[in-house]
Structure formats: structure tokens, C-alpha cells
Amino acid sequence: MTEGTLVLAIQGGADNWSPQRWVERFNAVAGDRKVVLLPDPAADPDAVHYAAVWKPPQGVLAAFRNLRVIFNLGAGVDALLADPTLPDVPIVRVAVDDLTGRMTEYVVLHTLMHHRQQRRLRDDQARRLWRPPAQWAASAVTVGVMGLGQLGRDAAAVLRRIGFAVVGWSYSARAIDGVECFSGGDGLAPFLAKTHILVCLLPLTPDTRHILDRRLFERLARNSPLGGPVLINAGRGGLQVEADILSCLDDGTLLAATLDVFATEPLPADSPLWSHPRVTITPHNAADTDPDAISAYVAEQIARFEAGGPLRNVVDRARGY
Ligand code: NDP
Ligand code: OXD
Numbered sequence: 001m002t003e004g005t006l007v008l009a010i011q012g013g014a015d016n017w018s019p020q021r022w023v024e025r026f027n028a029v030a031g032d033r034k035v036v037l038l039p040d041p042a043a044d045p046d047a048v049h050y051a052a053v054w055k056p057p058q059g060v061l062a063a064f065r066n067l068r069v070i071f072n073l074g075a076g077v078d079a080l081l082a083d084p085t086l087p088d089v090p091i092v093r094v095a096v097d098d099l100t101g102r103m104t105e106y107v108v109l110h111t112l113m114h115h116r117q118q119r120r121l122r123d124d125q126a127r128r129l130w131r132p133p134a135q136w137a138a139s140a141v142t143v144g145v146m147g148l149g150q151l152g153r154d155a156a157a158v159l160r161r162i163g164f165a166v167v168g169w170s171y172s173a174r175a176i177d178g179v180e181c182f183s184g185g186d187g188l189a190p191f192l193a194k195t196h197i198l199v200c201l202l203p204l205t206p207d208t209r210h211i212l213d214r215r216l217f218e219r220l221a222r223n224s225p226l227g228g229p230v231l232i233n234a235g236r237g238g239l240q241v242e243a244d245i246l247s248c249l250d251d252g253t254l255l256a257a258t259l260d261v262f263a264t265e266p267l268p269a270d271s272p273l274w275s276h277p278r279v280t281i282t283p284h285n286a287a288d289t290d291p292d293a294i295s296a297y298v299a300e301q302i303a304r305f306e307a308g309g310p311l312r313n314v315v316d317r318a319r320g321y
Contacts, residue, residue, distance in 0.1 A: 004049030144195025205320030228255030
């Protein structure tokens with residue numbers, strides 16, 4: 001038996017987050033290492049070397065004094081870092097092509113939906129109206145991508161290839177072929193002033209909480225061929241001020257919004273976002289985590305780590321992502 005138990009702590013339900021499915025996948029890649037799904041009163045806490053988690057209950061990891069690495073089973077670590085008792089060991093987050101490709105699909109789908117006026121065409125179909133609207137070229141639209149990390153960089157590159165003008169914003173200065181890049185506090189205003197469709201792929205940190213507010217929406221470019229600025233947020237709900245999104249939609253500061261993430265999830269049934277005619281809602285499934293891809297990624301990282309190699313995609317706790 002390989003030394004060092006791998007524990008799984010997964011808050012999930014059906015489909016991709018079914019804890020049982022994760023146990024099967026990890027058993028398939030762990031060789032003869034013991035894999036334990038928490039809570040398990042029979043598990044020996046001192047034998048635990050690795051934890052693979054998604055939104056574990058606060059305090060649960062503090063019991064493992066021989067823990068070496070925490071693997072977060074998603075890209076965003078905001079929920080994990082909110083645990084004040086989190087052991088001081090490296091946290092590895094997900095950064096794999098499978099997840100990146102799924103997010104790029106989502107960003108491209110919703111950017112094109114707004115650009116090609118798909119909601120209006122659906123409404124016309126429902127009323128049996130043949131009314132081809134004037135359609136502008138992709139090159140007339142500037143998509144601004146907030147967050148040029150693993151996900152933002154790929155989305156920006158694919159949007160560029162489709163023909164959109166693309167600008168990007170990040171914490172530190174970045175360079176991406178064909179994408180005009182801005183960074184830091186000083187770069188935000190010029191970035192927004194060029195942006196017609198704002199795609200938010202930022203992590204939720206103390207610096208980014210509520211960044212998507214009225215003040216920011218008012219600084220977006222007003223000369224969009226779409227008729228007004230559009231917001232697409234697939235980062236985290238805590239990035240946005242939902243009351244500001246609604247009031248900005250109602251007074252024309254925003255033309256439309258696609259939202260995958262919300263302050264409270266599931267989005268409460270009485271949220272006015274559900275029924276707003278210019279809001280498209282998806283249930284936090286922009287980029288599903290695939291247990292096959294992620295369990296293989298974790299197993300490969302453990303093998304490299306135990307052979308003395310570096311862990312990849314380690315979270316910077318001070319910066320919160
Ligand atoms: P990365 O850590 O690779 O990238 C984060 C990017 O945000 C970096 O470019 C970083 O700048 C930038 N950033 C962070 N803080 C600031 C700041 N204060 N000001 C300006 N830029 C900032 O993350 P990923 O691309 O992998 O993922 C991004 C987020 O997407 C996740 O944290 C998660 O919340 C969300 N997500 C949502 C999913 C969904 O289904 N809806 C699925 C997966 C992820 P720099 O490059 O300088 O470090
Ligand atoms: C993630 C997510 O962070 O699915 O990976 O939201």
C-alpha cells in the first residue's frame with residue numbers, strides 16, 4: 001500500500017459533483033494509495049498526506065497534521081481560502097485544457113449571441129416575423145476580457161481569431177498576440193473606455209469583490225454597434241453588484257447581460273434577474289469540472305511532487321488566487 005492517504009471532501013450533488021463519482025475516478029488513478037471520502041469516522045487523520053476538495057466544510061482540513069498538499073477541484077479558490085483554519089500547506093488549483101476549452105466555448109457562445117442579436121431573432125421567430133436586422137462585422141466590436149489568466153488568455157485568443165477586436169486587463173502586465181493589454185489600477189479606465197462587450201474572468205479576491213458596479217459600467221465605451229455595453233460574467237457572483245446591474249440595464253447604462261455566477265447560488269427564485277428581458281442566466285455551468293481530467297491532473301501532480309519535482313498552479317495566498 002502506497003504511504004499517505006488521499007482524502008476527498010466534496011460538497012456536491014448530482015452529475016459532475018457526485019462525490020461517489022469522484023471516489024471512483026480517484027480510485028482509478030491512485031494505484032494502491034488509500035482514497036477516503038469524508039466524513040469517514042474510521043479514517044486515520046495522521047495518515048492523510050493529500051486532500052482533494054471542493055467547498056469542504058470549514059475546519060475539516062485542520063484535523064490532518066501530516067497534510068502535504070491541498071488540491072482544489074476547481075479553478076477558483078475563494079470558497080476554500082475563506083476557511084480561517086486552513087492548514088499552511090501548498091494549495092494547487094485546477095488549470096487544465098479541458099476546463100479552459102469549456103470556458104472558451106461559453107465566452108464565444110455568449111459573445112456571438114449578443115453580437116449576432118440572437119435574442120432578438122428568437123423573439124421574431126416566436127412571432128413568425130421575417131425581419132433581418134442590419135448586422136455589423138465582428139471587427140466593429142471590441143471585447144474586453146477582465147482577467148488574462150489560464151481562462152482569459154485562451155478566450156481572448158479565440159475571440160481574436162473570430163475577428164473581434166480584443167483588449168484585456170490583468171493585475172500584472174501581460175502580452176498576448178493581437179490583444180491590446182492593460183494592467184493595474186491605472187490601466188482599468190483606458191481598458192473600459194475601449195470595451196463594447198465586457199467578459200469577466202477574474203478570480204474573487206478582496207481586491208476584486210464588487211468590482212462590477214455602476215461606476216465601472218459607466219466607464220464602458222458608449223459607441224457600440226450593438227447599441228450599448230454588454231456584460232458577460234463567468235468569474236464569480238461576488239464580483240458583481242446585482243442591484244447595479246439591474247438599474248444599469250433599466251436606465252440604458254448596460255444593454256444586456258449574460259450571468260453564469262451569482263452572489264447567492266442557486267439564484268433565488270424571487271431574483272428579478274430571472275425575468276429581466278435582457279438578462280441571460282446560466283446555472284454556474286460555464287466550464288464544468290470533469291472528474292476524469294481533474295483526477296488524472298491531481299495524480300500526475302502527486303507523482304511529480306513525490307519524485308521531488310515542483311507542484312504546478314500553486315495558489316498565491318497573499319493575492320488570493
Ligand atoms: P488565473 O489565476 O489563471 O487568472 C486570473 C487573472 O485575473 C490573472 O490574469 C490575474 O492577473 C487577474 N487578476 C487577479 N486579480 C486581479 C486584480 N486585482 N486586478 C486585475 N487583474 C487581476 O485564473 P483562471 O483564469 O484559471 O480562472 C479565473 C476565475 O474563473 C476563477 O478564479 C473562477 O472564479 C472562475 N471560474 C468560473 C467557472 C465557471 O464555471 N463559471 C469555471 C472555472 C473558473 P495576473 O495575470 O497579473 O496574475
Ligand atoms: C471553478 C468553477 O472555479 O467551476 O472551477 O467555478
